[in-house]
Amino acid sequence: MNTNVNNTNNSVKAKAITVTLEDGSQRAILVSGIRYLQIVNGPKGGDVDGSSGGFQSKIYEAGKIDPTYARESVKELRSNDFQLVYVGGGKYAVRGNIMRLEPITPEQKKIFAEQANASDTSKFRTRVVLTRELGSFWATKTIAELNERGVRFVGIGDGAAVHTMNIRKLSELKDDDRQRISAKYNIDGGGFRTQVTLQGEDRPKVSRLSLVEFRSQGLDLVDIGEGDTVVRENIKFFGPFTEEDKARAANSGINADRFVTKFTLANGNGTVLSTTGVDELKTALKAVNIGYDRFVPAANIAQDRVAAFTKDEKSSLSQAGYDVQRAWKSSVALINGMALSPATPEQIKQRCEKALGTSGGATTAPEEPPELGMA
Numbered sequence: 001m002n003t004n005v006n007n008t009n010n011s012v013k014a015k016a017i018t019v020t021l022e023d024g025s026q027r028a029i030l031v032s033g034i035r036y037l038q039i040v041n042g043p044k045g046g047d048v049d050g051s052s053g054g055f056q057s058k059i060y061e062a063g064k065i066d067p068t069y070a071r072e073s074v075k076e077l078r079s080n081d082f083q084l085v086y087v088g089g090g091k092y093a094v095r096g097n098i099m100r101l102e103p104i105t106p107e108q109k110k111i112f113a114e115q116a117n118a119s120d121t122s123k124f125r126t127r128v129v130l131t132r133e134l135g136s137f138w139a140t141k142t143i144a145e146l147n148e149r150g151v152r153f154v155g156i157g158d159g160a161a162v163h164t165m166n167i168r169k170l171s172e173l174k175d176d177d178r179q180r181i182s183a184k185y186n187i188d189g190g191g192f193r194t195q196v197t198l199q200g201e202d203r204p205k206v207s208r209l210s211l212v213e214f215r216s217q218g219l220d221l222v223d224i225g226e227g228d229t230v231v232r233e234n235i236k237f238f239g240p241f242t243e244e245d246k247a248r249a250a251n252s253g254i255n256a257d258r259f260v261t262k263f264t265l266a267n268g269n270g271t272v273l274s275t276t277g278v279d280e281l282k283t284a285l286k287a288v289n290i291g292y293d294r295f296v297p298a299a300n301i302a303q304d305r306v307a308a309f310t311k312d313e314k315s316s317l318s319q320a321g322y323d324v325q326r327a328w329k330s331s332v333a334l335i336n337g338m339a340l341s342p343a344t345p346e347q348i349k350q351r352c353e354k355a356l357g358t359s360g361g362a363t364t365a366p367e368e369p370p371e372l373g374m375a
């Protein structure tokens with residue numbers, strides 16, 4: 001359910017990266033329109049000794065045949081807001097734009113070779129399926145190789161995999177659900193066990209894997225009621241689903257009477273509604289109150305990067321589209337982004353320690369975004 005009924009979500013403008021062109025001018029490129037980036041080799045990269053400071057990367061966008069050449073390197077462009085996955089051959093895909101990965105079969109290679117008059121397709125291992133109009137492209141890394149730096153892509157059956165950060169919700173299918181699938185698609189739905197709702201995809205996918213099998217792949221799933229689960233690492237915060245929220249949901253045609261809690265997810269995954277109460281979830285998730293009825297799993301807070309909210313930060317976040325009108329006292333670094341809080345940094349850290357049952361043991365954030373290296 002893709003409802004967005006949160007007043008304190010500090011929503012931001014559409015994300016973009018800024019690159020320097022050949023004439024020295026700069027251009028903003030929407031992240032949502034990027035198919036992939038590629039390292040520039042050869043003449044476009046400048047002189048052999050690098051003295052000319054030539055182009056270091058090229059960016060392929062949806063609807064454009066020719067790439068945009070940029071003077072910035074992939075390393076310079078990447079950030080927590082612009083996470084990249086190295087897929088081989090000097091190519092990087094935007095993590096948030098990857099819908100799923102699929103193995104490439106010998107039959108597909110043969111068809112491609114015949115259509116494109118390509119003599120060698122042996123190096124390609126994986127089809128990278130992107131969101132909506134971005135299409136897909138072939139990559140040289142296998143799904144297993146992409147996971148060598150830690151579990152990121154999880155299998156959903158039939159050899160396909162999705163990025164854990166792109167999972168909005170996993171739901172256990174009931175007999176009635178399987179019967180509807182059988183009737184609608186004229187197939188045997190008896191073997192399906194779960195429904196996978198992903199960021200940026202209009203319809204959920206069905207999978208033959210059970211929730212137990214998803215957990216066995218390393219997913220920390222949180223039960224939010226009625227057979228629905230969310231990935232703990234993807235939770236930004238949760239709070240009460242208020243009467244005002246229900247009124248807005250009703251105006252959108254949603255029957256929201258049974259819901260009592262709303263989860264705001266990171267990574268563009270929107271909001272998920274829950275039938276489990278806030279108090280029960282606070283206990284189960286060892287959650288911390290960061291103000292305005294928002295609760296964050298303590299394990300999702302990077303305590304060493306909780307800092308006072310400064311005037312300079314207020315100015316920069318305001319320009320980025322954040323709501324900075326409230327009396328914020330701290331910026332709370334999360335493992336999946338950032339949140340603002342009216343509590344002081346010391347209060348946030350004390351609440352984390354109490355929730356986790358620790359004393360002075362800070363949860364730390366990675367020094368750099370995952371999956372950005374050229375392993």
